[in-house]
Amino acid sequence: MSEILERKIVSLKEMVSNLVSIVSDQIEKSFIALRDRNKELCKEIVEKDDYIDSYSMDLERECLETIATQNPKAEHLRIISAILFANIDLERMADHCVDIAEITLTIADEPLLKPLIDLPRMKDICIKMLVDSLKAFLSRNLELARKSIDEDDKIDDLNDQIFRELLTYMLEDPRNIKRANALLQISQHYERIGDHATNLCERAIYAYEGAMIKTNPHKPRY
C-alpha cells in the first residue's frame, strides 16, 4: 500500500523541483532584463508566468488527489503539506519576478541611474536560498535549511542599504526620483522573494522535524 504512496511522493518532489528550477530562472532573468534594459526579455518573463500558474495548479491538484486517495499519515502527510505550502510561496515568488519585469519596462528607455552593485548581490542570495531550500528538503539536510534562513538577514540589510543610497540620489536631484523609485520597488520585491524563500526553508524543517519555526520576517528598521 505504501509503495504507491511513496511513488506518488517521489513524483510530487520532482514536480516541485521543476517549479524551483523555473522560478530561479525567472529571478535570474529579471535581473538581467534590468541590467541590460532588455524589453524583450521582460515580455518573456511576463508570458512565462502563465505557464508557472498552470503548473502550480497541477501540483496542487496532484497533492490533494494523493491525500484523498492514499491516506498519508505522519511524515508522508507533512511532506505533502510542505509541498502544498511551498507551491504557494513559489508562485508568489514568480509573481514578484513579473512585477520586477513590469517595473523594468517603465525605466528601460532611460540609462541606468547608477551601476548595480547591491541588487545583484540580493538576487544571488535569493537564488542561493531557493536552491538550498530545495536541496535541504530533498536530502533532509536540516542544517542547510537553518543556515539558509540566516541568509535572509543579509537580504534585509542590503535592502536597507539600497534604500539609504537611493534616498540620497532622490534628494540630490528631483529628476532622479522616477528611476530611483523604480529601483527601490525592485529592491523590495527581491526582499519579499527572500522572505518567501525563508518560508520554504521553514517548511522543509517542518516536514522532517514536525515543528514549525516561525522567524520574524522583518527586522526592525528604526
Place this chain on the structure above:
Amino acid sequence: MNEKTIKRRIFNNKLYKIFVFLFSFLSIIPLFLIIYFVLIRGIKYINLKFIFSMPKPMGEIGGGIFNAIVGSFIIVGVAALIAIPIGIIVGVFLSEYKEKKYTEIVKILVDTLQGIPSIVIGIIAYLWIVKPLRQFSAISGSIALSFIMLPLVIKSTEEVLNLVPVEIKEAAYALGAPYHRIVLKILLPSGSVGILTGTLIGISRILGETAPLLFTAFGNQFLNLNLLKPMNTIPYLIYVYATSPYKDWHNQAFAASTILIIIVLSINLFGRFMEKKWKM
C-alpha cells in the same frame, strides 16, 4: 444476604449435577443388564463350530448358525443397496428445494414412513411381493427392510447437507459448474461423514428387525444364496429357537443374540472410528 444466596446457588448447582449423573446412569442400567444377561447365557456356546456349521434338524442337539449369518448379511446388504442411493437422492432433494410446497409433502411422507410399525411393512411386502411370486424370498425381505432403512438415510443426508455452508455452494456455482456436478463433487463429499453415519445407523437397525422377516424372507434350514427363495436370518432364527420347546435351541438363541449384539456394537464403533478419521 448475598452470601446466603450464593451458598444456596452453589448447593442447587451441585444438586442438579448429581441428578443429571444419577438419571443418565439409571438410563444406561437397562442396557447393561440386557447385555449382561444375554452374554452370560450365550457366550459359553459360541465357538468356531457354532459360527461355521449348519443347523441340525429339529430335535437334534448341536449345530450352528452359519446360514443365518450369511443370510443376514445378504438380506441386509441388498436392503442397503436399495435404500442408500434412493435415500441420498431424496435427502439431496429435501435439502436443496426447501422452499417448494412439494418438498413439505415429501417430508411428511418420509416421517410417516418412519412411523409405520415394522410388522405392517412386513405385511405390505407380503402382499406386494410374496403373494405375486407365490413364495417367500430373500428379496422381499430386503425390500421390506429397505423401507425401514430409507427414512434414516434420508434424514441424516438432509441434515448434513443443510449444514454445508451456502458460500461453498455459491463458490461452485460461480465457477460455472452444472448442478449435478455440484451435488456429486461438492455437496456429497462435504456431507459424506453424516451420510455414512446415517447409513451405519440404518444398517445396525435393520440387522435386528424380525417382524418383517416373518412374512417375507421366512427362514430356511439350508444355506441359500438365491434371492428369490427363502433365506434364514439371525433374528428369525432367534425367534424360532427361543419359542421352541428345546433347551438346546434356547441356548443357541442366546448365543445367536450375543453374536448379533457384538455385530451391531462393532458396526457402531466402526462408524465412530470412520467419523474421526474423516474429520482429519
Place this chain on the structure above:
Amino acid sequence: MENVILKIINLNAYYGSQKVLKNVNLEIYENRVTTILGPSGCGKTTLIRCINRLHELSPGARIEGQILLKGEDLYQIEPMIVRQKIGMVFQKPNPFPTMTIYDNVIAGYILSGIKLSKEEKDKIVEESLIKSGLWDEVKESLFKKGTFLSGGQQQRLCIARALAMKPEILLLDEPTSALDPVATSIIEELIIELKKSVTTVLVTHNIGQAGRVSDYTAFFYLGELIEFGKTTEMFTVPKSKKTEEYLIGKIG
C-alpha cells in the same frame, strides 16, 4: 483511451416485487479496477451477482435490461458459460473443504468436467498460485487440504481458483472485510498488480480501500447509480451532493 469491456444497459433487478436496482447504465473499462462503492443495501452486491448471473439463483429473482460482455449479451447464453468467463471471489473465504489446495485451484475445471493432462494441470496450478501471490507459501503442501491456511491465505487461494479459469472479468465482493489489516493490504496490492492481466470490479463500502486501489469508482445509493468517474476526481471534487455526503461520512 479506455476500452469498454462490459456494458450494463438499463438494468433493473428484482427480488419478487421489490426493485433493488433501478435503471443502471454503466461501462466497465478493460484492465482497470472499477470499484462499486456505496452503503449497505445500496444494491452493489446485487449488481455484480447480475453480471455473473448468480442473482437468478435466488428465489423470485429476475432482471430487466442487458449486460454485454465485449458486445455479447450475457443473458442470451448459457449461465454456466457466463460464469466460466467471469470469476468471483466472495466476502468470506470459501475454499472447498474436502479438496486439496491443488484441486481447489483447478476446481473450476473439475466441476465443469473439463479434462486436462497432468502437465496442463500442474502449469495452471503453478501460474494461478504465483499470480495470486500464494505459490511460495504453499508449494510444499499442495496436496494438503486447504483448511489449515490463514484467512488471508484462504482468500488468495480463492483468487487463484478464480484466476485459473482465465476469466475476462474478476468480480470481488468485499474480499477483505473478513480479514485482518495485514492480509487486507496484501490483497489490495495484489488487486493493483492483477489489473495488468484481468479487468477487476471490486465491491466495497470501505472508502479508504476504494481510494487506494481503484482507477474508477461508481457510487450507488438505494439501488441507483449516482456518479461514475475517475477515483482521483471523484474523491477530490465529487459531482453529486450525495457522493460528497457519503465520502465525508454524513450518510451511509
